[in-house]
Each structure stands twice: as C-alpha cells, then as structure tokens.
Amino acid sequence: MKSRGSSLAAVLVIGISALTMPLKADATDVMASLSPCYAKGLKDKLLCGSIKRPISSNEADGQFDLHFTIIPAIKNAFPDEAVIAFAGGPGQSATEIAASFEHSLNVVRQHRAIVLVDQRGTGKSKLLQCDNPSFVEGLAAVDNGPEALEDVKTHTQVCKEKLNVDLSHFTTRMAAPDFEAVREYLGYKKVHLYGGSYGTRIAQEYARQFGQHVLTMTLDGVVPMQQSLVAIGKAIEDSLHALFADCEAQVSCAQTYPNLGEEFSALMQQLSQTPVRTTLKHPRTYEDVELYLTDVKFYSTIRMSLYSNSQRALVPLVIRETKKGNYAPFMGLMSSTDLASALAMGMHNAIVCGEDWPIQNDLPNEVVATPISELMAAGLNVICPILNVAPAERDFYLPLNTEIPTLLLSGGLDPATPPSWAELAMVKMKNATHWVAPTATHIVAAQTCADRLVADFIQQGNTQSIDPACLRKDTKSQFFINLHSVEAETASSKE
Amino acid sequence: MINLFKAMYTKELLDASRDKRSIMAGLYYAVGAPVLFCVLFMAIITKMVTPDTLSISIINAAAAPDLVRYLENNGIEAAEENDKSEITLVIDGDYAHQMNSGKPAQVFLQADYSKDSLRDSLRKVERKLNEYSGNIASLRLISRGVDPTLLRPVEFQVQDSATPDSKGSMIYGIATLSIILSVFFGAMNLAIDTTAGERERNSLALLLSHPISVTQLILSKVAAIATLSTCALLLVLLVSKFAYPMVPWEEMGFSVSLSYEFVVFSLIIGFPIALLAAGLLVYVSFMAKSFKEAQSYLTFVLFIPIGLSMLTTYNIAVEKVKWLPVAGQQSAMIEFIKGNAIMWPELLVSSFATMILAIGLIIMAGRMLKSEKVVFGL
Numbered sequence: 001m002k003s004r005g006s007s008l009a010a011v012l013v014i015g016i017s018a019l020t021m022p023l024k025a026d027a028t029d030v031m032a033s034l035s036p037c038y039a040k041g042l043k044d045k046l047l048c049g050s051i052k053r054p055i056s057s058n059e060a061d062g063q064f065d066l067h068f069t070i071i072p073a074i075k076n077a078f079p080d081e082a083v084i085a086f087a088g089g090p091g092q093s094a095t096e097i098a099a100s101f102e103h104s105l106n107v108v109r110q111h112r113a114i115v116l117v118d119q120r121g122t123g124k125s126k127l128l129q130c131d132n133p134s135f136v137e138g139l140a141a142v143d144n145g146p147e148a149l150e151d152v153k154t155h156t157q158v159c160k161e162k163l164n165v166d167l168s169h170f171t172t173r174m175a176a177p178d179f180e181a182v183r184e185y186l187g188y189k190k191v192h193l194y195g196g197s198y199g200t201r202i203a204q205e206y207a208r209q210f211g212q213h214v215l216t217m218t219l220d221g222v223v224p225m226q227q228s229l230v231a232i233g234k235a236i237e238d239s240l241h242a243l244f245a246d247c248e249a250q251v252s253c254a255q256t257y258p259n260l261g262e263e264f265s266a267l268m269q270q271l272s273q274t275p276v277r278t279t280l281k282h283p284r285t286y287e288d289v290e291l292y293l294t295d296v297k298f299y300s301t302i303r304m305s306l307y308s309n310s311q312r313a314l315v316p317l318v319i320r321e322t323k324k325g326n327y328a329p330f331m332g333l334m335s336s337t338d339l340a341s342a343l344a345m346g347m348h349n350a351i352v353c354g355e356d357w358p359i360q361n362d363l364p365n366e367v368v369a370t371p372i373s374e375l376m377a378a379g380l381n382v383i384c385p386i387l388n389v390a391p392a393e394r395d396f397y398l399p400l401n402t403e404i405p406t407l408l409l410s411g412g413l414d415p416a417t418p419p420s421w422a423e424l425a426m427v428k429m430k431n432a433t434h435w436v437a438p439t440a441t442h443i444v445a446a447q448t449c450a451d452r453l454v455a456d457f458i459q460q461g462n463t464q465s466i467d468p469a470c471l472r473k474d475t476k477s478q479f480f481i482n483l484h485s486v487e488a489e490t491a492s493s494k495e
Numbered sequence: 496m497i498n499l500f501k502a503m504y505t506k507e508l509l510d511a512s513r514d515k516r517s518i519m520a521g522l523y524y525a526v527g528a529p530v531l532f533c534v535l536f537m538a539i540i541t542k543m544v545t546p547d548t549l550s551i552s553i554i555n556a557a558a559a560p561d562l563v564r565y566l567e568n569n570g571i572e573a574a575e576e577n578d579k580s581e582i583t584l585v586i587d588g589d590y591a592h593q594m595n596s597g598k599p600a601q602v603f604l605q606a607d608y609s610k611d612s613l614r615d616s617l618r619k620v621e622r623k624l625n626e627y628s629g630n631i632a633s634l635r636l637i638s639r640g641v642d643p644t645l646l647r648p649v650e651f652q653v654q655d656s657a658t659p660d661s662k663g664s665m666i667y668g669i670a671t672l673s674i675i676l677s678v679f680f681g682a683m684n685l686a687i688d689t690t691a692g693e694r695e696r697n698s699l700a701l702l703l704s705h706p707i708s709v710t711q712l713i714l715s716k717v718a719a720i721a722t723l724s725t726c727a728l729l730l731v732l733l734v735s736k737f738a739y740p741m742v743p744w745e746e747m748g749f750s751v752s753l754s755y756e757f758v759v760f761s762l763i764i765g766f767p768i769a770l771l772a773a774g775l776l777v778y779v780s781f782m783a784k785s786f787k788e789a790q791s792y793l794t795f796v797l798f799i800p801i802g803l804s805m806l807t808t809y810n811i812a813v814e815k816v817k818w819l820p821v822a823g824q825q826s827a828m829i830e831f832i833k834g835n836a837i838m839w840p841e842l843l844v845s846s847f848a849t850m851i852l853a854i855g856l857i858i859m860a861g862r863m864l865k866s867e868k869v870v871f872g873l
C-alpha cells in the first residue's frame with residue numbers, strides 16, 4: 001500500500017514537472033532569443049526583439065514586425081510581472097525614448113522590468129512617416145490663410161501615396177492587442193501600465209481590453225477617453241496666462257516686462273495683420289535662412305516652449321525681443337522646440353483622424369478658440385477626408401470603467417493635458433487617485449518626485465500611506481530678464 | 496587498512512563532537528560572517544541612497560535665488576543660519592552683476608576635501624552646480640538664436656556591457672573572501688585540538704603505540720578536519736545564498752544573487768582548499784609545542800591564504816595571482832557568479848597546485864611525527 005502511494009506520488013510529481021518544465025524552458029528560451037541592444041542616452045544593456053503581427057483580421061493585408069525593448073530590472077524580484085510603458089505623441093517611438101522612460105521609472109526598475117513596445121506605425125514597427133518639413137522649410141513656411149491649407153492638402157496626398165496602407169488598421173483600438181501579444185510572448189503573467197500623454201489613452205484601451213492582466217495603472221498627463229486631443233486650446237491658454245501671472249508676481253520680471261500679457265496680444269495682432277519676412281543666421285550652420293513669421297508660427301513656438309519649465313523661462317524675453325524686431329531669440333526657441341521629426345506623422349494622423357477629428361465638435365470641455373486651434377481644426381478638415389480613416393466606434397469614447405488601482409498625475413502648468421482632464425478620465429474608475437503637481441508641466445514623473453511615488457504605488461498596489469506632499473515643491477525657474485541672466489541686480493549687489 | 500582508517504576517522508569525529516563548543520566556534524564564523532557583512536552593507540546602502548536632502552550653508556543666498564531654488568529642487572537645501580554645515584557655498588557679491596553682463600558669475604564651494612564622509616555630498620553639489628550652469632548656458636545660446644548642441648561637437652555615450660549581476664564585483668570579492676576564509680577558520684579549533692591538544696593530553700603517544708602507521712593517523716586527522724571545513728563551507732554558502740539577496744543592492748544599481756549552482760560549484764572547487772586547510776592546520780599545529788603556541792602560529796600562517804584571497808578581492812595583480820592556490824578558485828567563483836566563462840586552465844592549475852601543496856604538507860606532517868621530539872613535544 002505504502003509503495004503504491006509513493007509510486008503514485010512519483011507519477012504526480014513527474015506529471016507536474018513534465019507540465020512545468022517546458023513552460024519554464026520556453027520563457028527562458030524567449031528571453032535568450034532576444035538580442036542585447038542599447039538605446040540613445042542610456043548606458044545600460046537592454047534586450048531587443050520583435051514578433052510578427054497581422055496588420056488586420058484579414059490575412060491578405062499581411063504582417064509586420066512589432067519591435068520591443070526590455071529595460072531589465074536591476075533585481076528581478078517579480079519575474080512574472082513587468083511594467084509596460086506607453087509613449088505619447090501620438091507617433092512617438094517608445095523604444096527610441098527608452099532613456100526618458102528609464103529616467104521616470106528608475107525606482108520602479110529596481111524590481112521590475114520595463115517593456116517598451118513601438119506601437120504599430122511608430123519607430124521600427126511598420127513606421128508610418130511622411131516627409132516632414134525640415135526646420136529651414138518650417139521657418140519659411142507660409143502657415144496662415146488659404147495658401148497654407150492648400151499646402152497641407154498636397155502634402156497629405158503625397159504622404160498617403162507614400163504610405164499606401166489603410167490607416168484604419170493603426171488606431172488605438174487596433175494597437176492594444178499588439179501589446180498583449182508581446183506580454184504573452186514574453187511570458188509575463190501580470191503587468192503594470194505606465195502611460196504618458198497620448199500613452200494614457202492606449203494604456204486605458206489596453207486596460208479595457210485586457211484588464212484581467214493589469215495590476216496597476218499610472219496615467220501621467222491624462223487624456224480621457226471622452227476627450228478629443230484637438231481641443232487643447234484652453235489648456236494652452238491657461239498655461240500661457242499662468243506664465244503671465246508668474247511674471248507679474250516676480251519683481252524682476254514684472255519690472256522688466258510690465259503688461260506682458262497685453263504685449264503678447266498686441267504682438268499676435270500685429271503678426272496676424274502683417275507677418276514679418278526677414279533673413280537670419282541658421283542656429284547651427286550659420287547660413288542665411290528665410291523666416292516668415294506669422295502669428296501661427298509665433299503662437300505654436302510659444303506653446304511648445306510651455307512644455308518645459310526651462311524653456312518657459314525664455315518666453316517673456318522672446319516676446320519682448322520679437323516685438324523689438326530681434327527675431328533671433330524666437331528662432332532659437334523654435335529650433336529648440338522642433339519636435340516634429342520625432343513623431344511618425346502617418347500614425348499620428350491615423351489616430352487623430354480616426355479618434356479625435358470625428359468628435360471635435362461635441363466637446364465635453366469648454367472650447368477656447370486660439371489662433372492655432374482654428375487652424376488645427378481647419379487642417380484636420382483637409383487632412384482627414386483625404387486619409388479616410390474609419391472613425392472609432394461610439395463605445396470607444398466611453399470613460400474607462402474599472403476597478404484596477406489607478407494613479408493619475410497632472411501638472412498644474414501643463415499646456416496639453418490639464419488636471420481637469422484627469423478628473424474627466426476617472427469618473428468611472430472605482431479605485432483611482434489623482435495628484436496634481438502645481439508647478440509641473442507635461443509628464444509629471446519626469447520633473448518631480450513622482451518617480452518615487454509611482455514606484456511606491458506599483459510596489460504596494462494602492463496609494464494608501466503614500467504622501468504626495470513633495471509634489472508641491474516649486475519647480476519653476478525664474479524668467480530671463482535679458483539675454484544673459486535670470487537674476488536681477490539688486491541695490492545691495494551693486495554696491 | 497581501510498577499516499583501520501575508518502575507525503580512526505570515526506574516532507576523530509567522535510572526539511570532535513564531544514567538544515561542541517569548539518566546533519560551534521568554528522561554525523559561528525560560517526554563519527556570522529555573511530550575516531555581519533550583509534547588515535553592514537545594508538546600513539551603508541541606506542546611508543548612501545536615502546533621498547535625504549543634503550543641507551549645506553549658503554552664504555549670500557539672496558543674490559542667486561534661482562540657483563538656490565534649483566539646488567533645493569535637486570535635494571540640496573540651505574541650512575538654517577544657526578546650523579553649521581561642513582559644506583559652504585558662498586555666492587559672490589558680484590554674482591548678479593557678472594551674470595547680467597554675460598560674464599562668469601562666481602560661487603565658492605568650501606569644504607575639507609580630505610574628509611571621506613563629505614565626498615559623495617561634494618560630488619553631488621558639484622554636479623548640480625555644473626548642471627545649472629549648463630542649463631543657463633543653453634538658454635543663453637537659444638536666446639541668441641544659436642543651437643546649444645553646437646557646444647557638443649563630440650557626443651560620447653557609454654554602452655556598458657555589464658549586467659546588474661556583474662556590476663556587483665566588489666561585493667562578490669568580499670562575499671567569496673568570507674566564503675573561502677570559512678574553510679580555514681571553520682576547523683581551526685578542531686585542528687589544534689586534535690594535534691597539539693592531543694599531544695598535551697598525552698593521548699598522542701598512546702595512539703601511536705597502537706599498531707597503526709603515522710600516515711594513517713595523519714590522514715584520519717586530515718580527513719576529519721577537511722570534513723568539518725567542508726561543512727563550514729556548505730554552511731557559509733547556504734547562509735550567503737540567503738543573506739546577500741536580502742540587502743537592497745538594487746538601490747545601488749546592481750544585484751547580487753547566488754544560485755544553487757554556485758553553491759555546488761563552490762563546494763566542488765572548495766574541496767582541494769579544504770584539504771589544503773587541513774594539511775596546513777595539522778602541519779603548523781604539530782610544529783608548535785603547545786595548544787597556545789599553535790593558536791598563535793596559525794593566526795600568522797593563515798595570513799597567507801587570507802592574503803591571496805584579499806589580492807583577488809581587491810583586484811590586485813589578478814592576472815598573475817589567479818594561477819595560485821586559493822586565489823585561483825576565488826577568481827573562478829567570482830566569474831561564475833557574474834555569469835562569465837570560467838577560465839579552466841587557471842582553475843585547473845590552481846586546483847592542482849592546491850592539491851600538491853596539501854599533499855606536501857600532509858607528508859611533511861607525517862615525517863615530523865616520526866621524531867619522538869615532536870610526539871612528546873620536547
């Protein structure tokens with residue numbers, strides 16, 4: 001009897017090991033099949049790989065290689081878990097900005113691997129890129145009036161022919177299963193999600209489709225499902241007016257630039273009536289370049305500089321110098337905020353035309369008209385009919401209804417995704433916490449102590465007992481009061 | 496012959512087991528050393544990586560509020576006026592004037608640079624000052640319509656092929672040092688007791704009056720000591736395996752993990768060392784005339800294997816040292832943990848040398864025992 005029992009046990013044990021052995025071997029085999037690689041700005045060795053994915057449910061559409069990068073955990077304390085980080089844009093390549101994810105998630109990474117997937121249409125995953133205008137072309141571009149729209153039209157048509165693919169396969173809803181396929185391929189049982197900017201939309205969509213695998217979700221610079229990305233007019237204006245108010249509150253800035261807000265409005269008015277055509281020296285090559293300065297170009301550049309607290313410091317100076325007829329500071333700022341080349345515009349437009357353009361007229365938030373919001377709308381009215389992306393289903397726009405522990409982060413000065421958007425996103429989230437860093441701009445984890453808070457949240461699975469007080473630290477810089485200095489000479493320092 | 500050896504071996508182990516305290520004393524080391532190291536490291540790491548804000552004295556802070564706030568946002572705070580800090584940042588009276596003229600504005604970092612305790616703090620302050628200066632420089636150029644990347648004609652990026660596991664080299668050096676030492680320390684008491692002690696109790700002569708050869712006697716003693724050494728080795732390996740991963744190394748950017756494969760590998764390559772330890776301990780103890788003398792001699796003699804091991808730990812002349820006994824095995828252990836290929840020629844040569852040395856010492860000890868002077872401790 002005893003011997004029978006033990007032989008049965010032996011059979012059971014063998015049976016179990018027979019079941020578990022191949023599984024384990026598979027997971028390590030997969031990891032071993034990945035190739036070591038490096039990312040820009042990051043010295044650590046990473047792992048890169050790719051899997052085949054169908055472009056659509058129709059086999060005839062073919063396949064593409066979905067590329068991903070793993071930032072290995074320092075100490076792989078949770079080998080069954082990983083953090084999937086979603087890039088923004090839309091159109092940014094997650095693997096190309098591995099260094100900035102590593103920066104924001106450095107504490108998280110101590111115990112869990114971070115998985116970066118180039119969303120379909122970006123980076124190395126069937127990149128959908130148009131020929132973006134160069135910086136020099138951008139400087140000289142006529143970007144106001146009907147001529148500009150005509151330009152957009154031809155550009156879009158050229159791009160559509162170049163891409164030669166149905167962009168309807170590149171929407172958020174279509175992309176989410178790719179991330180799931182990577183999770184499954186790498187053998188992670190559970191994942192934590194971290195999304196920034198547009199990345200929060202794909203993260204929410206992933207959670208909607210595959211929530212059973214999600215342990216926590218961190219949304220940084222939140223885009224609610226109900227919200228059109230196009231409607232950022234109010235956020236930009238709020239961030240800009242906060243800047244004017246900050247300047248007024250700083251003695252040195254207020255003295256140097258009295259009535260900055262009015263000065264800005266006057267300049268915009270002036271540029272809209274009479275755009276400036278002039279010749280300048282290229283910021284890098286020092287060759288002569290043409291600048292055609294319109295209100296649109298000026299506003300766009302100021303808007304882009306609001307994304308970073310350090311470039312924000314230059315805005316009053318740039319307004320003043322431009323008003324005086326010195327356009328070099330403006331060109332410098334424009335060249336330093338030139339991000340267009342970093343986005344896959346084909347993929348960007350697939351998302352915007354499929355998801356944001358169809359609802360741009362039924363906006364839940366207050367609409368604020370700015371020089372560029374009208375232009376953006378007009379531009380999309382030209383681009384989207386040409387690209388002909390199937391509009392997202394109605395239920396795509398429903399707020400995410402979930403019990404997954406969720407941390408939402410917003411920057412008080414964010415010119416793209418204001419705190420009110422996070423509030424809108426969390427209406428149906430049953431387990432959500434929203435923290436605002438008052439002086440942060442877009443993407444809070446990159447600028448504040450939130451990197452530690454996010455790590456604590458992922459580690460414990462909730463926000464209880466995490467103190468967000470450090471988010472209130474003032475991270476603003478002082479404004480430049482001349483070409484050299486942020487510090488004013490006080491009477492005492494002159495002595 | 497074999498039976499006789501077996502009986503002697505059993506007698507040695509039985510003898511040893513009667514004196515539990517001296518056995519335990521040896522094993523305390525095996526358990527204690529890794530635990531002690533880990534507690535120490537834990538304290539060091541917590542001290543090094545705490546995001547504790549560094550408090551420094553800033554003189555004339557009012558002249559550079561933006562700089563002061565930048566430092567504050569990066570974990571460097573201005574101390575209260577009454578708190579004396581060992582690091583002082585003096586902002587020059589001309590700071591704002593120089594800044595506004597586009598000239599370099601001066602700050603002075605005052606500290607005693609010979610103080611090790613300040614090294615990391617000073618490095619942090621210097622780094623942040625440089626960062627701030629770089630930021631302002633970039634913005635100055637942008638405001639003149641110049642691309643700041645022009646200042647980086649050569650951009651170099653490190654591509655480090657190390658893995659989180661291989662970055663812990665220094666720690667592995669110390670871990671393996673403590674592992675190897677346990678082979679020598681684990682059975683030291685037993686070795687002295689069974690040699691010099693046996694002679695002091697006059698039981699050595701009694702043993703030799705029986706029909707056994709000196710070789711059998713020595714071999715059985717060596718075997719017993721090596722057994723205990725190996726036990727100590729196993730113990731220190733197991734304790735290390737569990738203790739080291741408990742330290743939050745990851746906060747320093749690397750990890751330390753000892754696999755069971757490593758435990759087995761170390762046991763195997765540690766065996767010749769255990770024999771060497773036994774041979775060395777027996778030989779030196781017999782050389783001494785009394786128990787106490789043996790203790791003193793051994794303390795000195797053990798400096799040799801410790802020294803060899805230290806050379807490896809601190810990476811001194813590793814290329815040459817790794818062919819030698821003890822050091823060679825330790826190098827192999829370190830490479831094994833790091834997941835690197837093991838250099839078999841070096842390992843084989845050093846293991847072979849270890850065995851030869853062990854056998855030599857055993858033979859010499861045997862020869863010694865042929866002299867009555869040694870047997871009676873005259």
